[in-house]
Amino acid sequence: MPPALDKTLIVMPAFNEEESVRQVVLEVFAKLPGVAVLVVDDGSTDNTSSEALAAGALVAHLPVNLGVGGAMRLGFRYALKNGFDNVVQVDSDGQHDPANVVALVEQLDTADLVLGARFAGEGNYDARGPRRWAMIALSAFLSHTAHTRLTDTTSGFRASGPRAVRLFAEHYPAEYLGDTIESLVIAARSGCVITQIPVAMRPRAGGRPSQNPLKSAAYLGRAALALLFALARPPVPLHRGATVA
Amino acid sequence: MTLATYIFGVASAVLSLAVVIEMLRRRRLRERHAVWWLVAGTLALVIGVFPASLTWAAGLIGIAVPLNLVFFVSVAVLFLVCIQHSAELTLLEAKTRTLAETTALQEMRIDALEKLLTAATNQHRESN
Numbered sequence: 001m002p003p004a005l006d007k008t009l010i011v012m013p014a015f016n017e018e019e020s021v022r023q024v025v026l027e028v029f030a031k032l033p034g035v036a037v038l039v040v041d042d043g044s045t046d047n048t049s050s051e052a053l054a055a056g057a058l059v060a061h062l063p064v065n066l067g068v069g070g071a072m073r074l075g076f077r078y079a080l081k082n083g084f085d086n087v088v089q090v091d092s093d094g095q096h097d098p099a100n101v102v103a104l105v106e107q108l109d110t111a112d113l114v115l116g117a118r119f120a121g122e123g124n125y126d127a128r129g130p131r132r133w134a135m136i137a138l139s140a141f142l143s144h145t146a147h148t149r150l151t152d153t154t155s156g157f158r159a160s161g162p163r164a165v166r167l168f169a170e171h172y173p174a175e176y177l178g179d180t181i182e183s184l185v186i187a188a189r190s191g192c193v194i195t196q197i198p199v200a201m202r203p204r205a206g207g208r209p210s211q212n213p214l215k216s217a218a219y220l221g222r223a224a225l226a227l228l229f230a231l232a233r234p235p236v237p238l239h240r241g242a243t244v245a
Numbered sequence: 246m247t248l249a250t251y252i253f254g255v256a257s258a259v260l261s262l263a264v265v266i267e268m269l270r271r272r273r274l275r276e277r278h279a280v281w282w283l284v285a286g287t288l289a290l291v292i293g294v295f296p297a298s299l300t301w302a303a304g305l306i307g308i309a310v311p312l313n314l315v316f317f318v319s320v321a322v323l324f325l326v327c328i329q330h331s332a333e334l335t336l337l338e339a340k341t342r343t344l345a346e347t348t349a350l351q352e353m354r355i356d357a358l359e360k361l362l363t364a365a366t367n368q369h370r371e372s373n
Contacts, residue, residue: 040349060349066342074346081350174342 005035008105008159009084011075013068014092015042018051021092025055028090028098035101038078039092040071048092068156069179073172076160080169087168088159096157100199104159112164112192113184115150116157116199134220138181141227146188150196154180157199163238164192171236177223182230189235246296254293262286281329285322 010028014021021039028037039052043065052059060074072089079087086108090096100116107114135154142153156179160168167190173182188194265282268274292299292315303311 058353060353062345062349064341064345066345070342070346073342074349077346078350078353 005032005102005105007083007085008035008088008101009075009079009082009086010035010037010088010090010098010101011072011079012037012039012052012057012090012092013042013071013075014039014044014048014052015065015071016044016046016048017092018044018046018048020094021048022051022055024090024092024094025052025057027094028101029056031098032101036084038075040074042066042068042071067174067176067179069172069174069183072179073168073174076165076169076172079165085162085165086159087165089156091156095201095203097200097202100157100197101159103197103199104157107195107197108159108161110193111195112161113187113194114159115152115155115194115196116159117150117152117155117196118199118201134216134223137220138223138227142181142184142188145185145231146194148194148196150184150194152196153184155196156180157201167192167236167238173230175226177226178230181223181226185227185230186236190238192238251293251296254296255290258286258289258293262290278329278333281322281326285319288318 010032012021012024025037025039028035037057039048039057039059041049041052041059041061043062049059049061060078062071062074066074075089076087078084086105088101088104090098090101096116104114104116135152138153139150143150154177164187167187168183171186173179173186175182184194262283265274265279265286269276269279299311299314303309303314306314308314308317
């Protein structure tokens with residue numbers, strides 16, 4: 001195991017993912033032997049918890065569904081309490097290739113937050129129509145806020161270094177789109193260094209991203225609103241004493 | 246104004262104030278949630294007892310029909326109560342979220358401790 005990975009916690013938010021979670025956890029262990037994996041069962045009503053336990057992951061079971069943001073903050077709090085420096089978020093539906101985790105964590109030497117970006121030249125994920133325009137507009141705004149070029153701001157595949165973990169353990173938003181858009185704004189305005197690396201995304205194990213134009217328009221509106229409110233809120237200071245790894 | 250309408254106005258104000266105060270007394274309502282209701286009830290009582298005060302207040306800010314002042318103040322009070330409730334709801338959601346996260350973390354610790362305890366107990370039995 002590369003040295004950085006023994007201080008790294010993989011956090012997997014999972015809501016009713018009994019069909020895929022065991023496979024995904026097993027794949028993480030196969031590609032990153034010995035790494036710590038925390039599956040956050042976000043109030044699932046199926047066997048997500050027992051499937052994850054059977055695969056050998058640590059499992060935290062939330063009594064109610066909090067959404068990805070709530071599940072992730074639990075992950076950050078767990079990491080802080082148990083001496084992990086870095087947190088890598090990996091989806092429990094198999095979209096993210098665990099092999100990329102090493103590359104993400106390597107970037108934490110110089111950055112606080114590393115995004116695995118889908119449109120940065122690798123992989124074959126594509127969104128079309130209004131949803132794609134929304135993503136491009138979001139990226140432009142957020143690149144400006146984060147002082148770096150970000151091409152895929154809604155990516156859930158990201159690594160957080162020690163400063164970001166401390167910040168997110170307190171301030172990770174739970175609202176819709178808060179876990180992606182607002183968390184980026186919070187990190188950027190607190191002075192975190194943000195960067196991205198290209199990763200390939202695989203098709204989801206179950207379900208399809210929606211291409212319905214009405215839903216896309218609603219998504220665009222909610223994303224714009226989330227961004228607006230995120231920018232309007234006062235910035236939170238970084239924890240004193242914490243430094244870039 | 247007839248005596249009946251006068252009595253009706255005063256009685257309504259007294260009744261609404263009494264409900265709020267009684268609920269406060271029984272701790273069914275916290276002071277911070279009762280403030281706006283107390284303000285509204287007191288205003289209603291003052292206007293009920295001295296109807297001329299309404300006409301005077303309306304004249305003071307140039308409202309031609311005094312009744313419109315009543316409607317305006319009523320809507321304003323309801324608006325403030327609603328906003329206060331939304332803010333409280335947001336706060337409660339944030340607290341629930343923190344509690345849910347904490348229970349999940351504690352459940353993990355308890356599970357780990359139980360495992361250790363079982364292992365220790367078994368070891369102790371074997372050694373005896």
